[in-house]
Each structure stands twice: as C-alpha cells, then as structure tokens.
Amino acid sequence: MDNFTYFNPTKIHFGKGQIATLKEEIAPNSRVLLTYGGGSIKANGVYEQVLDALQGCSVVEFGGIEPNPHYETLIKAVAVAKQEQIDVILAVGGGSVIDGSKFIAAAACYDGDAWDIMTTDGDCVRRALPLGCVLTLPATGSEMNKNSVVTRAETQDKLSFGSDFVRPVFSILDPQTTYTLPPRQIANGAVDSFVHIMEQYMTYPVNAKVSDRFAESLLLNLFEDGPAALATPDDYEVRANLMWTATMALNGTLKNGVPSDWATHAIGHELTALYGLDHAQTLAIVMPALWRYKKEQKKGKLLQYAHRVLNITSGTEDEQIEQAIQKTEAFFTQMGNPTRLSDYNLSEKDIPAVQEKLTEHGMLALGEHQDITPHDAAAILKLAL
Amino acid sequence: MDNFTYFNPTKIHFGKGQIATLKEEIAPNSRVLLTYGGGSIKANGVYEQVLDALQGCSVVEFGGIEPNPHYETLIKAVAVAKQEQIDVILAVGGGSVIDGSKFIAAAACYDGDAWDIMTTDGDCVRRALPLGCVLTLPATGSEMNKNSVVTRAETQDKLSFGSDFVRPVFSILDPQTTYTLPPRQIANGAVDSFVHIMEQYMTYPVNAKVSDRFAESLLLNLFEDGPAALATPDDYEVRANLMWTATMALNGTLKNGVPSDWATHAIGHELTALYGLDHAQTLAIVMPALWRYKKEQKKGKLLQYAHRVLNITSGTEDEQIEQAIQKTEAFFTQMGNPTRLSDYNLSEKDIPAVQEKLTEHGMLALGEHQDITPHDAAAILKLAL
Numbered sequence: 001m002d003n004f005t006y007f008n009p010t011k012i013h014f015g016k017g018q019i020a021t022l023k024e025e026i027a028p029n030s031r032v033l034l035t036y037g038g039g040s041i042k043a044n045g046v047y048e049q050v051l052d053a054l055q056g057c058s059v060v061e062f063g064g065i066e067p068n069p070h071y072e073t074l075i076k077a078v079a080v081a082k083q084e085q086i087d088v089i090l091a092v093g094g095g096s097v098i099d100g101s102k103f104i105a106a107a108a109c110y111d112g113d114a115w116d117i118m119t120t121d122g123d124c125v126r127r128a129l130p131l132g133c134v135l136t137l138p139a140t141g142s143e144m145n146k147n148s149v150v151t152r153a154e155t156q157d158k159l160s161f162g163s164d165f166v167r168p169v170f171s172i173l174d175p176q177t178t179y180t181l182p183p184r185q186i187a188n189g190a191v192d193s194f195v196h197i198m199e200q201y202m203t204y205p206v207n208a209k210v211s212d213r214f215a216e217s218l219l220l221n222l223f224e225d226g227p228a229a230l231a232t233p234d235d236y237e238v239r240a241n242l243m244w245t246a247t248m249a250l251n252g253t254l255k256n257g258v259p260s261d262w263a264t265h266a267i268g269h270e271l272t273a274l275y276g277l278d279h280a281q282t283l284a285i286v287m288p289a290l291w292r293y294k295k296e297q298k299k300g301k302l303l304q305y306a307h308r309v310l311n312i313t314s315g316t317e318d319e320q321i322e323q324a325i326q327k328t329e330a331f332f333t334q335m336g337n338p339t340r341l342s343d344y345n346l347s348e349k350d351i352p353a354v355q356e357k358l359t360e361h362g363m364l365a366l367g368e369h370q371d372i373t374p375h376d377a378a379a380i381l382k383l384a385l
Numbered sequence: 386m387d388n389f390t391y392f393n394p395t396k397i398h399f400g401k402g403q404i405a406t407l408k409e410e411i412a413p414n415s416r417v418l419l420t421y422g423g424g425s426i427k428a429n430g431v432y433e434q435v436l437d438a439l440q441g442c443s444v445v446e447f448g449g450i451e452p453n454p455h456y457e458t459l460i461k462a463v464a465v466a467k468q469e470q471i472d473v474i475l476a477v478g479g480g481s482v483i484d485g486s487k488f489i490a491a492a493a494c495y496d497g498d499a500w501d502i503m504t505t506d507g508d509c510v511r512r513a514l515p516l517g518c519v520l521t522l523p524a525t526g527s528e529m530n531k532n533s534v535v536t537r538a539e540t541q542d543k544l545s546f547g548s549d550f551v552r553p554v555f556s557i558l559d560p561q562t563t564y565t566l567p568p569r570q571i572a573n574g575a576v577d578s579f580v581h582i583m584e585q586y587m588t589y590p591v592n593a594k595v596s597d598r599f600a601e602s603l604l605l606n607l608f609e610d611g612p613a614a615l616a617t618p619d620d621y622e623v624r625a626n627l628m629w630t631a632t633m634a635l636n637g638t639l640k641n642g643v644p645s646d647w648a649t650h651a652i653g654h655e656l657t658a659l660y661g662l663d664h665a666q667t668l669a670i671v672m673p674a675l676w677r678y679k680k681e682q683k684k685g686k687l688l689q690y691a692h693r694v695l696n697i698t699s700g701t702e703d704e705q706i707e708q709a710i711q712k713t714e715a716f717f718t719q720m721g722n723p724t725r726l727s728d729y730n731l732s733e734k735d736i737p738a739v740q741e742k743l744t745e746h747g748m749l750a751l752g753e754h755q756d757i758t759p760h761d762a763a764a765i766l767k768l769a770l
Contacts, residue, residue, distance in 0.1 A: 001625040003400025008393070014642065015388025209606045209626045210633055217598030225594070240386040241594045244642065248595055253638070257399070257629065 001208040001257040008252050010144045011170040014244065016236070018172050019046070022053035025132055025170045026088055031058045033086040033129075035077060035101045037065050037093045044180040046136060050092055060084045065093070068272060068279070069100030071115065071152040074107070081108040081129065091133045091168075094185070095140025095192075098133050102148040102166035105129040118150055122163035133171040137181060138243040139189030139280075141196060141250025143171035151273060157361070158273040173247065175239035183230050186242075187336040188280035190226035193246040194219065194331070195283040199261045200254040202291065203368035205300040208257035212304070215254050219309045221245040226335055263366035264290055267377045270357040277344055284337035285344075288329050289384035293376070295321060297369060341384050351381045386593040386642040393637050395529045396555040399629065401621070403557050404431070407438035410517055410555045411473055416443045418471040418514075420462060420486045422450050422478045429565040431521060435477055445469045450478070453657060453664070454485030456500065456537040459492070466493040466514065476518045476553075479570070480525025480577075483518050487533035487551035490514040503535055507548035518556040522566060523628040524574030526581060526635025528556035536658060542746070543658040558632065560624035568615050571627075572721040573665035575611035578631040579604065579716070580668040584646045585639040587676065588753035590685040593642035597689070600639050604694045606630040611720050648751035649675055652762045655742040662729055669722035670729075673714050674769035678761070680706060682754060726769050736766045 013021045026032060032054060041047040051059065062077045081089070081104060091101035105128040107114035116124045135143045142148065146167045151158040178186065201215040221241055228238045248254075267290075268282030277285075291298060299321065306312040306324035315323065329339045341347060358364075358374040366372040372380075398406045411417060417439060426432040436444065447462045466474070466489060476486035490513040492499035501509045520528045527533065531552045536543040563571065586600040606626055613623045633639075652675075653667030662670075676683060684706065691697040691709035700708065714724045726732060743749075743759040751757040757765075 001400075001622060001629070003403065005396065005398050005406075007396040011390065011392040012641075013390050015386075018388065021390075207622045207626070208629075209610070210602065210629050213602030213605060214599055217595065217602055220598060221594045237386060237592045240642070241592070244386075244593075244595050256397075257625070 001206055002259065004256045006252055006256050007164070008144065008167070010168045012144065012173060012247070013170065014173045015240070016174060016176060018174050019049040019134060020053050021172060022050065022090075022132070022134075026054065026057060026090070028056035029058070030087045031085055032060065033077070033081050033084065033089045033104070034059050034061045035065060035089060035091045035093070035097055035104065036061075036063045037067075037097045039063055040180070041092050041136065044177065046092060046134065046177050050090070050134060054090075060086065065097045065100045067096045068149070068151045068158065069096045069103070071103075071118075071150050072154065074100050074103050074150065075114060077104045078107040078114060086129060088130045088132060091131060092136065094135070094137025094189075095142045098135070098142040098168070099140070099148040099150065101131055101133075102142070103150050103161075105131045105166050106163060115152070118159040118161050120161070122161035122166075125161075125163040125165050128163070128165040131166060131168050133168045134177070135171055135173050135243070136177040137185055137189055138178060138246035139192045141193070141247055143168055143173065144247050144251040149269070156273040156357070158269040159361070173243050175236055175243045178239050178243065179234050183233070184336055186229050186233075187226070188278055189246060190222055190229065190242065191280040191284055191332055191335050191337050193249045194222050194226070195264060195287055196250040197254060198287060199265060200258060202298055202301050202305065203259045203261050204297065205304065206258055211254050211256050211258045214248075216305075216308050218245050218249050218254075219305075223309070223331060226331070230335070259368040261368045263372045263377075266363050266366050267354065267358065267380065270354045274353055274357060275344070275346060275350065278337075280337050281344060284332035284339045285341055285384045286380065288325050288332075288339050289380045291325050292383055293380045294367070294372075339384065341381065348382065348385060351378050354378065354381060386591055387644065389641045391637055391641050392549070393529065393552070395553045397529065397558060397632070398555065399558045400625070401559060401561060403559050404434040404519060405438050406557060407435065407475075407517070407519075411439065411442060411475070413441035414443070415472045416470055417445065418462070418466050418469065418474045418489070419444050419446045420450060420474060420476045420478070420482055420489065421446075421448045422452075422482050424448055425565070426477050426521065429562065431477060431519065431562050435475070435519060439475075445471065450482045450485045452481045453534070453536045453543065454481045454488070456488075456503075456535050457539065459485050459488050459535065460499060462489045463492040463499060471514060473515045473517060476516060477521065479520070479522025479574075480527045483520070483527040483553070484525070484533040484535065486516055486518075487513075487527070488535050488546075490516045490551050491548060500537070503544040503546050505546070507546035507551075510546075510548040510550050513548070513550040516551060516553050518553045519562070520556055520558045520628070521562040522570055522574055523563060523631035524577045526578070526632055528553055528558065529632050529636040534654070541658040541742070543654040544746070558628050560621055560628045563624050563628065564619050568618070569721055571614050571618070572611070573663055574631060575607055575614065575627065576665040576669055576717055576720050576722050578634045579607050579611075580649060580672055581635040582639060583672060584650060585643060587683055587686050587690065588644040588646050589682065590689065591643055596639050596641050596643045599633075601690075601693050603630050603634055603639075604690075608694075608716060611716070615720070644753040646753045648757045648762075651748050651751050652739065652743065652765065655739045659738055659742060660729070660731060660735065663722075665722050666729060669717035669724045670726060670769045671765065673710050673717075673724050674765045676710050677768055678765045679752070679757075724769065726766065733767065733770060736763050739763065739766060
C-alpha cells in the first residue's frame with residue numbers, strides 16, 4: 001500500500017428534493033452566476049426548482065456551455081463574473097458545465113492570461129470564486145473533486161487542471177433530475193465512470209485492500225445498474241445507485257494507496273479534440289486495446305478483476321484475461337459505445353495525428369509505469385482498428 | 386436508498402514517515418497543546434518524531450488521558466488550554482485521546498458549564514480550538530469524524546457528542562506506530578471497527594449499493610487482517626490495511642443512504658460504565674445476542690451478510706443466519722473478545738442495572754426501528770449469559 005494524502009471537503013446533499021437545500025448553502029442577497037449547458041434544465045423542471053430556492057439572490061445566467069467546454073465560451077463567462085461582481089457560481093448540469101465553471105471560478109480571480117491555468121495544471125491558481133453544483137448527469141465526478149478539463153477550440157487542445165481552490169463547496173445530487181436525460185448521455189456516463197474506476201484499479205497489485213475492494217464494488221454497481229438505467233429510465237433506486245457510484249468513482253477515495261494509470265484518458269482526449277468523438281466513445285476504444293498491449297504488466301490486476309468482479313474461473317490465465325477484456329468490451333458496446341475505431345469511421349490513417357498531438361502536449365510517458373510513449377499510443381490504437 | 390448529507394473535510398496523511406508532515410500542518414511559533422494517554426508514545430519513538438516535527442512551536446504537554454476518557458481529567462486540560470493560550474491541540478494516541486481532545490477543543494471555547502457539551506449532544510458548541518491528530522491505534526474512527534465519547538467517573542455516565550467544529554483539521558496515520566501496541570489493543574480495535582461497520586449495515590435493505598458493498602469490503606478486510614495483525618505484528622501491509630479500514634469504517638462513508646442501528650453501542654456503553662469492561666468486550670457480548678433477538682427484522686441483511694461476506698450458501702434461511710452469527714462470534718472470540726457475560730464474571734443479576742442506566746440516560750427507543758426499549762435490552766443481555 002502506497003503512502004497517500006486525502007482531502008475532500010465538498011459537502012454532498014443527495015436525494016429527492018435536495019435542490020431546496022440551496023437555501024441553506026447560498027446566503028440571501030448573494031450575487032449568483034448560474035451556469036448551465038444547452039438548456040435542458042429549462043425543460044425538465046430543474047431550472048424552476050433552482051430559481052425557487054434562490055429567491056432573494058441576484059441571479060445572472062450564463063447558459064450555452066458546450067460538451068467538452070470551450071475556453072472561448074468560458075472566457076466570456078469570466079468577463080460576466082467580473083462585471084457583475086459575482087459572489088458565488090452555481091453550476092447546474094453535468095461534468096462539462098461543472099468543469100467549465102471551475103475554470104470560470106479560477107479565472108475570475110486571476111490577473112494574468114487565463115490560459116495559464118491550463119498550462120500550469122492549476123499551479124498558478126491562488127484563489128477562486130466559491131462554486132456550488134446541482135448535478136444532473138452522473139458521469140465525471142467533477143461535482144466532488146478538484147479537476148477540470150477544458151478544450152481550446154481554435155487549437156484543438158484539450159487540457160486538464162486541478163486545484164483545491166475550485167473544489168465545489170457543495171454539490172446537490174437529486175437522481176430524479178436524470179430521468180429525462182437522453183439514453184446516450186446515461187450510457188456515456190456509465191462508461192466514463194467505469195473507466196475512471198479502472199484508471200485507478202487496473203495497474204499492478206500493491207495490497208491496498210480498501211481501494212481495491214471499493215473499486216470492485218463500484219464496478220459491480222455499474223455492471224448491474226448501467227444497463228438497468230437504460231431499460232427503466234424512471235427507476236429511482238437505479239438512478240440513485242448510478243449517480244452515487246459515479247461520484248465515488250472519482251472523488252479521491254479509490255486512489256488512496258494505489259498507483260494510477262490515466263493513459264486511456266490522455267489518448268482519448270486527443271481523439272475527441274481531433275475527431276469530435278464523445279469522451280466515452282474514446283475510452284471504450286482505447287482501454288481494451290491498452291489492456292491487451294500491456295497485458296503482462298497488468299496481469300495481476302486483470303486476473304483479480306476477472307475473478308472478483310466477473311467471476312471468471314475457468315481457462316488458463318491468458319484465457320481468463322481475454323475473457324475479462326471481452327466482457328468489458330461487451331459492456332461498453334451494450335452501453336452504446338462500441339470499441340473499434342472503425343465503428344466511428346476512423347482508420348489507421350487517423351492514428352498519426354493522435355501520436356503527434358500527444359507529443360505536442362508533452363504526453364511522452366503515460367501509464368502507471370510512465371512507459372507509454374506517443375509511439376506506444378499509436379500501437380495501442382492499431383489494436384483497436 | 387435514503388436521502389443523505391455527507392461532509393468530511395479532515396485531511397489525511399497516510400503512510401510511512403508521515404508524522405513529518407506536521408511541519409506543513411502546524412505553523413511555526415504556534416502554541417500547541419500535546420495531548421496523549423498513558424505514555425506509550427514515549428517508549429515507541431512517536432513522541433520524538435512529533436517533537437522533532439514541531440520544532441519552532443511552543444509545546445505544552447498534557448498526558449494521562451485514560452481509556453474511556455474521564456470528564457474529570459479533561460476539564461483539567463481545558464484549564465491548561467485556556468491558561469496557556471493554546472492555538473492548536475495535537476492529539477497523539479488512539480480513540481480515547483482523540484475523543485478527549487475533541488471535548489477539550491470545544492470546552493476551551495465554551496463559556497458555560499462544559500458538561501453541557503455532553504448533555505446537548507454538542508448542540509451548544511459554536512467554536513472549538515483547531516485539532517490535529519497523530520493516530521497510533523486503529524479502532525474508533527475518531528481521527529476522521531465529528532464524534533466523541535466521554536465518561537463522567539463520579540456518576541458512571543458515558544455519553545457522546547458530535548459537532549462539525551471538533552472535526553480534526555488533519556490526521557496523520559503511520560501504520561508503523563501500531564507495531565508496538567499490545568495484542569489486546571489491536572484485537573479490540575478490530576472488533577470495534579467491525580461493529581462500527583455493522584451498526585451501519587445490519588439493519589434492513591434499502592438498495593444502497595455503494596454503502597452495502599463498501600461495508601462488505603471492509604468486513605472482508607477485517608476477517609483477513611484482524612487475525613493477521615495478531616499473528617505478524619510487524620507486517621506493514623497488514624497494519625496499513627487494518628488502519629485504513631478502521632478509519633473508513635466510521636468516517637461517514639458507510640452511512641450514506643442507509644439506516645443505522647447503534648443499539649449495540651448504547652447498551653455496551655452502560656456495561657463499560659457500570660462494570661469496567663473494555664468497549665470491544667461489550668460489543669462482542671451485545672451484538673450477536675441483539676441479532677438473535679431481532680432476527681426477523683434484520684433477516685434481509687443477515688442473509689446478505691451470510692452470502693456476500695461469509696460465503697454461506699447451504700441450509701435453510703434460519704440455518705444460514707445462525708451460521709453467520711456463529712461465525713461472527715467465532716471472529717470476536719478469535720480476536721480475544723468472547724461473547725458471553727459469564728466470560729467476564731457477569732450474570733443475570735447484573736442486567737437490571739443496565740436497564741436502569743439506559744432509562745436514566747433516555748435511551749428508550751434504540752435501533753433502526755426505534756423499538757428496542759431498556760426492557761428489550763435486558764432481554765438481549767439474557768441471550769448472552
């Protein structure tokens with residue numbers, strides 16, 4: 001078990017009707033920047049609940065934050081936050097809205113070029129506006145962590161930053177808000193959560209029993225309730241378990257005492273930036289191929305996953321591992337994210353650009369052993385044609 | 386899955402050599418009240434590591450905090466904290482030292498009668514001195530929660546309080562500090578942790594998959610590493626897994642979305658206050674008897690425990706439940722805590738006093754259904770003769 005530091009002060013209000021707790025979390029007369037995405041919150045009743053709870057506050061709206069939030073959009077919100085002397089940002093939406101709002105919160109308090117926040121991985125952040133969240137899409141875990149991913153559209157750069165200053169002060173999770181989500185978003189969220197768990201689990205054994213068994217717990221939840229959420233969209237219990245599983249998947253709990261991988265995310269980000277694939281699609285393509293490419297180094301954990309999560313016991317070790325990878329691929333496919341580049345009309349000729357972008361972004365040594373070069377990334381993608 | 390609010394801002398530094406992080410957590414020139422217990426920290430090297438990391442601070446020592454910390458002792462420390470104008474309390478020890486230090490932290494900032502803190506369950510607490518911890522005994526989870534249990538020796542009252550103001554700002558967990566613990570303390574700690582998990586698990590099913598599977602994960606860890614810690618006291622991995630399991634058992638994670646019981650603790654506290662039994666001994670006596678007494682109401686979770694944790698599959702449901710209870714009793718006994726009153730020279734004549742004390746303390750409706758009266762508690766204890 002490796003040494004670790006754990007810190008997560010975000011308060012969670014979870015369950016039916018919890019949007020009303022906004023009254024407790026945001027002081028009356030506050031100047032609130034209400035950030036959101038494409039406007040679905042105005043169709044599903046969330047917007048009304050939020051405004052009702054914010055009575056007495058001055059609310060300035062900033063909608064239109066897109067999936068894979070764009071720097072070019074966010075910087076406009078930063079100007080609004082400064083001009084309107086905003087006290088608190090309330091992000092209402094999924095991971096993209098929350099990630100974007102973290103950037104806004106930090107940039108509104110930063111005097112230099114706001115893009116510095118991305119290029120320094122948040123190191124230049126010294127303060128931020130307080131951020132609260134009303135989560136409507138279980139997927140990224142952003143509602144309870146310090147991380148954010150922002151895309152600069154003009155250069156196709158998709159970068160991440162992290163800072164304790166942008167941790168949400170509170171997040172509200174009402175599973176009922178997810179009933180009206182398009183199936184594709186629920187499916188993508190389940191795949192995203194699944195891969196978040198795996199990035200912290202599928203490395204090599206260090207006998208960290210809490211993190212290992214917690215990860216296996218969350219994987220089991222997703223195998224059960226990912227498909228169930230698609231089959232019965234208004235089953236509260238299913239949505240509740242999916243939502244809390246997705247948050248726990250990336251709030252720091254699972255990485256305590258274990259190595260992390262994150263190569264799948266790094267390679268996937270380039271596929272999204274270059275070819276516009278959904279984040280979850282990129283993960284479904286890269287992870288199984290990466291496991292096959294790194295089968296020897298990941299053998300111990302691949303077998304542990306096969307035994308404890310998938311209940312695979314027959315065959316040689318290699319056969320058990322291949323069964324585990326195939327079952328994972330089947331899950332991704334079942335959740336609407338097939339696992340081959342060709343499923344998205346991409347082919348071998350599209351791989352060199354990924355390799356180049358990884359090099360350009362300094363992603364030269366990925367994975368838990370820092371031994372996945374851009375050249376290896378290209379080899380991994382060739383296993384996913 | 387029930388609604389919940391979760392909040393836990395305590396920062397954890399876990400692993401080898403982490404006591405040195407005190408330098409980062411406590412500002413130079415601070416006036417530190419160093420609280421500890423019987424003085425074992427001066428024999429095992431912890432004291433030296435702490436003082437070394439606190440160079441530049443003014444350190445005032447207050448040792449001698451006893452197991453089941455006494456109000457009469459703690460109130461002396463409160464006087465010292467006020468007189469010495471203490472900035473921060475550093476508790477070095479196990480749950481008793483940390484619980485006691487939470488009381489000191491709150492009472493040092495309270496103007497009324499300090500016992501009010503206990504009788505109001507912490508509601509009268511409005512501020513407290515900042516508290517840091519160096520944990521040397523994995524057991525109570527106090528290092529990462531807001532709770533404290535204090536005993537008033539003169540009246541044999543053992544009461545608890547909770548307040549966000551006394552949550553440790555940081556806690557340092559170095560498993561190496563536990564190598565020199567007496568086997569009885571390691572064994573008691575494992576039983577205590579086990580019962581903490583069960584108080585939040587063994588109620589009735591509400592389909593809260595994260596909390597259920599996390600609880601089962603931690604129970605498996607204890608079944609494996611409780612006995613291992615006794616067999617090989619200087620195995621770092623075993624001690625590390627035991628230590629982090631004990632913290633996660635009672636830091637709020639497991640209670641998210643589920644009902645809680647806590648009747649075993651309430652009844653056990655009276656046994657300790659009246660007859661001086663170790664906390665873990667009282668839990669080992671009460672819990673199996675309580676499960677038998679409430680077998681019908683707890684049936685769903687007893688069977689889930691039998692299947693998922695103990696891998697019991699043969700026999701009728703009643704037989705499976707009885708097997709599960711017997712395996713639990715065997716674990717307690719293996720960990721040095723037999724499960725009958727007679728094992729501690731107590732008998733039926735000692736039960737009425739427990740019933741009276743529960744009544745006196747207003748413990749009139751215990752358990753997840755609030756249907757365990759002091760009369761029921763007596764009936765439970767009769768099942769543990």
